[in-house]
Amino acid sequence: MARTSSLSGFTEWLPEERLVELHLLDTLREVFERHGFASLESRAVETVETLLQKGEIDKEIYAISRMQDDQASARDARLALHFDLTVPFARYVVDNAGYLRFPFRRYQIQKVWRGERPQDGRYREFTQADVDIVGDGALPFRADVELAVVMATALEALRIGDFRMRINNRKLSEGFYRLLGLDDSAAVMRAIDKLEKIGPQKVTEELQTQAGADVEQARRALALAEIRTAGTEFLHQARALAADLDGNSALFEEGLSELSEVMEQMERRVPGRAQADLSIARGLDYYTGTVYETVLIGHEDLGSICSGGRYESLASKGSRTFPGVGLSIGVTRLVSRLLAVQQLRADRSVPTVVYLALRDEESWPQAQDVAEILRARGISAEVALTAEKLGKQIRHADRRGIPFVWFTDASGAHEVKDIRSGEQVPADPHTWQPPTEDLAPAIIADGPASAEPSAD
Amino acid sequence: MARTSSLSGFTEWLPEERLVELHLLDTLREVFERHGFASLESRAVETVETLLQKGEIDKEIYAISRMQDDQASARDARLALHFDLTVPFARYVVDNAGYLRFPFRRYQIQKVWRGERPQDGRYREFTQADVDIVGDGALPFRADVELAVVMATALEALRIGDFRMRINNRKLSEGFYRLLGLDDSAAVMRAIDKLEKIGPQKVTEELQTQAGADVEQARRALALAEIRTAGTEFLHQARALAADLDGNSALFEEGLSELSEVMEQMERRVPGRAQADLSIARGLDYYTGTVYETVLIGHEDLGSICSGGRYESLASKGSRTFPGVGLSIGVTRLVSRLLAVQQLRADRSVPTVVYLALRDEESWPQAQDVAEILRARGISAEVALTAEKLGKQIRHADRRGIPFVWFTDASGAHEVKDIRSGEQVPADPHTWQPPTEDLAPAIIADGPASAEPSAD
Incomplete structure (x- = not known):
């Protein structure tokens, strides 16, 4: 696409591109609903106070204000556009706790906005697709397992090629650091989080300068982060690293056990898609257990296409807390890449199956009568x-990829032409049936990446 | 619903309410696509300059600005949230004219924002569903006919009760005013537009004081506006009013002819839904021919639930113009009312058909195996x-309206219970099939209004 958007950072799709996006969104919705997740939308607008509760992100926020009527605006709370769907969902749960049934499974597909410099493929407006399970007071750990399986199942259904969901558990990491004698887990994780960006040498330095580690502690912390295995092989490697360490290993063991359960069920239900990756930390500080990132194989430069984790307190209302686990797909960046490499494309730009030609201007009502018969039978006309x-x-029909053109002559006799083959045959609008695969625009997946998990 | 929203003017649905909204949106989409309309979304953000092109609406606009980095913000164009989908679509057509095929049919379902005082059921954020047909240079009049039929078909499919699409044509009104000797058509229409609000007496006064009409001119202008007929009976009444008037009647006759064609096709295709109402003017000044408004019978106080019209120049790019005709449904206000009077409701709050109970904690993986078999067969579990x-x-299942609970015993034998009847029977996950009507949440229409057109 040589098109440039008229407002930097704000992407708009052409009709045939929108069909690809719509196909992905429909597929996600279908998979989420098949697993019992309810649809939800939250308002695009939050108070600035709500948005800032979770940390230092104010420079990314778009504030909104009424253009006129300044006095009234001053009376209003300061408002801004949401920058993700997690913070609004937390606020929604608190607002509506009395009307919801927990555990509550919801999916939410909406635009979000970030006032960032639109560089490096960053968008100022983009679509996210989130799934979360939230509990009232408690949420069993196996919600983490369920969510990973649901999302991996959804990603498989998208036919976007092979992907790897990289999973870790913060209890495992933090428990190991404590065993090591490193008490500032946050500082350790901040350093480890940079492993892919700055490499092991610099991470080692940062562990020593920023997290108070000695040479051996830094070596071991780094060694833990370098564990990447399929299935539960990580267990033996991590335990070996901790074998000679004294102290309370309860948190470490709890993390090992949780991650094992996730990996076992992932191997059983979506084989080849999960990797235990003990370097995954996730920047946001509210995750407390399982953390997930996902790379699209062959498109590692995109960064994580689907991320999330467990938070012991997604939201709270007085003494009542709502633990949750969530995963979020960055849809716009994904669609943009799949379109750019032509891995997914629509075979037409309109939903139309049959284009009814006019033999003269007066025949329009008659053609509409025929079209209505076709439409009543579910055929877009x-x-x-x-x-x-x-x-x-x-x-005109051909250029938009419409497969069939319909002709009715003055005597009322009908013929239908398959534009692709050129074949033209007599047809009755009450009985003529196009091939099932022509009933809706087809989304063709023909990129280089295989949909099967690669052996690695 | 006793709930109040935590931010005035911003409505959020509960899961069971969202299902009603989703049902309406899905139905609209299905009807629009069946008629060959392509899905489109435009960015939520426009330059203030674009938004102000069509008139004086700046006090309703929400401007957006990046909260920090003031210098960068100053360099950016002044941006604001769109307040409808027509202006953004016009801008989109100009931006992408080289990539689109005309005539271009599109539907667009998105949130819009208005910085209004949230009074009288006005929303600051609400969903609109628009359909437009736009041409390049020219657009045959029958696009106006097609669009009215498509939208009336969609409204019928919504099962929201009886409605009346009130249709006029500005050429008819303006042509008549000219025959009358009233040249300031805009002033006449502004007065006539207030007929329902201020009554015939005050409109007569305003025609005299604001539009330069004498008593007889005012009487006749008002008499035209009072014509409301089914079918094409308006023709005789309007012609009778103009019978003794000299002058060029070409515009008047063109309007009569166009409105007749719309009414004839409406009577033929969606009988009972259209009314020729010669008082309809529509405030926005860019309409140039057909204008539409729609009342929901029994909910006239809602105002028009679906409005639009023909514009000879929706957009232009140099000397190239793009005429269009469009109709827009205010979805949020409609859903809000239908929920409030319980005319539409969902029979459950989740998509789940089968809830798999656990006999003990260890049986979770086995229950997931069973659930996967059901899901693979399209049964939400x-x-x-x-x-x-x-x-x-x-x-827990019953409270959310889930119809079936599934039990698997230690021997692997399955039983399924219909919670509504209490009946519990042995079942095989590979073959058990719930009734088709249970496969998705049902949206029950049981309000007072009949779905059939009322005789009036």
Whole structure:
């Protein structure tokens, strides 16, 4: 696409590109609903106070204000556009706790906005697709397992190629650091989080300068982060690293056990898609257990296409807390890449299956009668607005990828032409049936990446 | 609903309410696509300059600005949230004209924002559903006919009760005013537009004081506006009013002819839904021909639930103009009312068909195996997260309206219970099939209004 958007950082799709996005969103919705997740939307607008509760992100926020009526605006709370769907969902749960049933499974597919410099493929407006399970007071750990399986199942259904969900558990990491004698877990994780960006040498230095580690502690912390295995092989490697360490290993063991359960069920239900990756930390500080990131194989430069984790207190209302686990797909960046490499494309730009040509201007109502018969049978039909030369009408349909053109002559006899083959046959609108695969625009997956998990 | 929203003017639905909204949106989408309309979304953000092109609406606009980095913000164009979908669509057409095929049919379902005082059921954030047909240089009049039929078909499919699409044509009104000798058509229409609000007496006064009409001119202008007929009966009444007037009647006749064609096709295709109402003017000044408003019978106080019209120049790019015709449904206000009067409701709050109970904590993976078999067969299934007492698990499903609970015993034998009837029978996950009507949440229409057109 040589198109440039007229406002930097704000992408808009052409109709045929929108069909690809819509197909992905429909697929996600179908998978989420098949697993019992309810649809939800939250308002796009939050108070600035709500948005800032979770940390230092104010420079990314778009504030909104009424253009006129300044006095009234001053009376209003300071408002801003949401920058993700997690913070609004937490606020929604608190607002509506009395009307919801817990554990509450919801999916939410909406635009979010970030006032960032639109560089490096960053968007100022983009669509996220989130799934969360939230409990009232408590949420069993196996919600973490369920969520990973649901999302991996959804990603498989998208036919976007192979992907790897990289999973860790903060209890495991933090428990190990404590055994090591490193008490500032946050500082350790901040350093470890940079492993892919700055490499092991610099991480080692940072562990020593920022997290108070000695050479051996830094070596071991780094060694833990370098564990990446399929299935539960990570267990033996992590335990070996901790074998000679004294102290309370309860948190470490709890993390090992949780991660094992996630990995076992992932191997059983979506084999080849999960990797235990003990370097995953996730920047946001409210995660407390399982953390997830996902790379699209062959597109590692995109960064994580789907991330999230467990938070012991997603939200709270007085003494009542709502623990949750969530995963979020960055849809716009994903669609943008899949379109750019032509891995997914739509075979037409409109939903139309049959284009009804006009033999003369007066035949429009008759053509609409025929179209109505087809539509009532679930066949998308569009009638030409003017009786141009037939060749021109056929070309107009062809250019938009509409597969069939319909002709009705003055005697009321019908013929339908398959534009692709050129074949034209007599047809009855009450019984003629296009091939099932022509009933909706097809989304063709023909990129280089295989949909099967690669052996690695 | 006794709930109040935590931010005035911003409504959020509960899961069971969202299902009603989703049902309406899905139905609209299905009807629009069946008629060949392509899905489109535009960015939520426009430059203030774009938004102000069409008139004086700046006090309703929400401006956006990056909260920090003031210098960078100053360099950015002044940005604001869109307040409808017509202006953004016009801008989109100009931006992408080289990539679109005309006539271009699109539907667009998105949130819009208005910085209004949230009084009288006005929303600051609400969803609109628009359909437009836009041409390049020219657009045949019958696009106006097609659009009215498509939208009336969609409104019928919504099962929201009886409605009346009130249709006029500005050429008809303006042509008549000219015949009358009233040249300031805009002033006449502004007065006539207030007929329902201020009554005929005050409109007569305003025609005299604001539009330069004498007593007889005012009487006739008002008399035209009072014509409301089914079918094409308006023709005789309007012509009778103009019978003794000299002058060029070409515009008047063109308007009569166009409105007749719309009414004839409406009577033929969606009988009982259209009314020729010669008082309809529509405030926005860019309409140039057909204008539409729609009242929901029994809910006239809602105002028009679906409005639009023909614009000879929706957009222009140099000397190239793009005429269009569009209709827009205010979805949020409609959903809000239908929920408030319980005319539409969902029979459950989740998509789940089968809730798989746990006999003990260890049986969770086995229950997930069963759930996967059901899901693969298109049956939405959810597994309990904890092995609470069975009665409690059943109640948890029942409260959310899930119709079936599934039990698997230690020997692997399955039973399924219909919570509504209490009937419990042996079942095989590979073959058991719930009734088709249970496969998705049902949206029940049981309000006072009949879905059939009322005789009036």
